[in-house]
Amino acid sequence: MRELFTETYRYRELIWALALKELRVRYKRSFLGFIWALLNPALLMLVLTIVFGTIMKFTVPHYSIFLLSMLLPWTFFSQSLAYSVESIVGNGELLKKVRVAKLVFPVAALLSNIINFLLSMIPLLLLVLALGFPVHWTWIYLPVPMLGLFLFTLGAAFFFAAVNVYYRDVSHIIQIVLSAWFYFSPIIYSLDFIGPKHRWLFKLNPLLYVLNGFRLSIYYGMLPHWSSVAMSLTCGVASLVIGYSIFHHYEKSFVYYV
Amino acid sequence: MVIPYSTITKNRSFITSDQDMSSESFSIEFDDVVQRFRRIQERPDTLREVFAKIRGRRVTYLDFEALKHISFRVLKGQMIGILGRNGSGKSTLLKIAAGVYTPTSGRVRVHGSTAPLIELGAGFHHELTGRENILLNGLLLGLTKNQIREREERIIDFAELGDFIDSPIKQYSSGMYMRLAFSVATEIEPEILIVDEILGVGDAGFQRKCYGRISKFKQLGRTILFVSHDIVTVRQLCDRALLLHKGELIADGKPADVIARYEEIFSGPLAAVR
Numbered sequence: 001m002r003e004l005f006t007e008t009y010r011y012r013e014l015i016w017a018l019a020l021k022e023l024r025v026r027y028k029r030s031f032l033g034f035i036w037a038l039l040n041p042a043l044l045m046l047v048l049t050i051v052f053g054t055i056m057k058f059t060v061p062h063y064s065i066f067l068l069s070m071l072l073p074w075t076f077f078s079q080s081l082a083y084s085v086e087s088i089v090g091n092g093e094l095l096k097k098v099r100v101a102k103l104v105f106p107v108a109a110l111l112s113n114i115i116n117f118l119l120s121m122i123p124l125l126l127l128v129l130a131l132g133f134p135v136h137w138t139w140i141y142l143p144v145p146m147l148g149l150f151l152f153t154l155g156a157a158f159f160f161a162a163v164n165v166y167y168r169d170v171s172h173i174i175q176i177v178l179s180a181w182f183y184f185s186p187i188i189y190s191l192d193f194i195g196p197k198h199r200w201l202f203k204l205n206p207l208l209y210v211l212n213g214f215r216l217s218i219y220y221g222m223l224p225h226w227s228s229v230a231m232s233l234t235c236g237v238a239s240l241v242i243g244y245s246i247f248h249h250y251e252k253s254f255v256y257y258v
Numbered sequence: 259m260v261i262p263y264s265t266i267t268k269n270r271s272f273i274t275s276d277q278d279m280s281s282e283s284f285s286i287e288f289d290d291v292v293q294r295f296r297r298i299q300e301r302p303d304t305l306r307e308v309f310a311k312i313r314g315r316r317v318t319y320l321d322f323e324a325l326k327h328i329s330f331r332v333l334k335g336q337m338i339g340i341l342g343r344n345g346s347g348k349s350t351l352l353k354i355a356a357g358v359y360t361p362t363s364g365r366v367r368v369h370g371s372t373a374p375l376i377e378l379g380a381g382f383h384h385e386l387t388g389r390e391n392i393l394l395n396g397l398l399l400g401l402t403k404n405q406i407r408e409r410e411e412r413i414i415d416f417a418e419l420g421d422f423i424d425s426p427i428k429q430y431s432s433g434m435y436m437r438l439a440f441s442v443a444t445e446i447e448p449e450i451l452i453v454d455e456i457l458g459v460g461d462a463g464f465q466r467k468c469y470g471r472i473s474k475f476k477q478l479g480r481t482i483l484f485v486s487h488d489i490v491t492v493r494q495l496c497d498r499a500l501l502l503h504k505g506e507l508i509a510d511g512k513p514a515d516v517i518a519r520y521e522e523i524f525s526g527p528l529a530a531v532r
Contacts, residue, residue, distance in 0.1 A: 021386060093380060
């Protein structure tokens with residue numbers, strides 16, 4: 001585990017450059033460039049607000065904010081995985097020629113998505129203001145669920161990036177897993193909709209606690225119970241420890257399989 | 259175990275097993291190095307292998323040794339030519355020296371920073387400009403941002419790119435691309451330069467410049483591992499040559515002698531080396 005920190009520190013400049021490259025390539029040659037990082041979530045929010053605010057009337061007031069408070073972290077999670085699952089295989093030719101710590105690629109993939117995610121919080125805040133929805137003081141609590149989310153995502157990124165080297169099927173399977181996971185998580189609905197009989201099943205979801213933290217502080221203006229905070233951070237750390245250990249165990253032979 | 263990355267400024271070495279110090283006058287030491295690869299006979303990299311195993315069907319692997327018990331030591335400042343036919347293990351040897359491969363068994367010690375010129379432009383990104391690629395490539399090869407900034411102008415000068423440096427490199431001609439890549443890798447000033455038959459590219463002028471730079475490296479007392487099929491160059495530049503044949507080191511000595519042996523493999527009876 002120690003290598004994770006020492007290597008990340010040693011390669012910080014490279015990781016940062018790779019993450020910026022990722023973003024730059026994503027927005028390059030488009031007229032609006034980096035503005036898309038803000039415009040993309042903004043337009044999505046606009047669509048959701050119109051659909052759920054005027055066309056489909058939900059019983060949940062300000063449904064768009066209710067939804068977005070969890071949808072944005074979820075989108076971060078699923079996009080990060082989609083990027084990082086290919087991060088080792090996609091850089092295979094490079095790994096065969098240059099000696100470089102393998103972890104820089106999943107970490108850089110995550111970092112570029114973190115930047116995107118943080119940028120997407122700006123249009124969310126603007127939307128909250130525009131709808132006249134209160135900006136709760138609990139927004140300042142957001143760094144805590146973010147930390148849990150980033151740790152959890154990084155662990156999953158390490159895991160899938162490593163497994164994908166040996167079984168390329170993973171990059172296809174992950175799409176299915178992610179969409180099942182999405183509907184299994186109370187993102188478009190609330191856990192209250194689930195009968196108490198089945199609720200335990202949904203509580204097995206390791207992302208639930210982190211996602212809850214986002215919704216509570218953005219939509220409800222409340223802080224999660226301490227046990228939920230502990231759970232979200234525990235899930236994050238556990239994911240990172242497991243994911244990185246597996247990655248680290250196999251990383252030496254990646255170069256023979258990419 | 260992670261092979262510690264040797265940075266450019268520090269004289270760090272990476273070692274595959276124990277830590278006993280050997281003579282400082284060597285820059286590369288191979289001790290009984292074996293590199294075994296697993297060739298998969300069936301369609302690789304799918305879950306089919308797993309299912310095949312579950313159902314009791316066996317996936318056939320063929321292990322083959324790309325390098326068989328190779329031992330040699332390179333003195334600091336030596337320029338070593340590595341000869342051999344295609345598939346003899348030259349590139350594998352270079353990749354082990356560059357720290358890309360971890361040998362199956364045996365011990366490798368590399369004292370000092372290395373810069374691999376195994377393929378020019380590995381790590382270049384086509385959408386980025388020349389300048390952006392210099393930064394990214396330099397970082398990949400182990401420089402810090404400041405070290406790259408110091409070298410940036412020299413890199414651009416040597417590559418003769420002019421104002422193309424701020425255009426995306428997908429618009430470069432292949433010559434420009436090669437010049438930039440060579441320029442980045444050599445401006446790093448590694449203690450050990452690892453070159454894999456890349457100098458066949460580019461026009462005569464550029465080739466002359468490349469060889470000029472390699473000679474400069476030699477004069478500075480840097481170690482160079484040099485794979486080439488170009489016998490003339492090996493004879494002219496190298497202090498010593500190694501000949502690989504089917505993963506074995508069959509000759510090690512003066513370039514003239516090794517080249518004679520190399521030509522024997524091509525023309526003479528192959529039974530001699532089998």
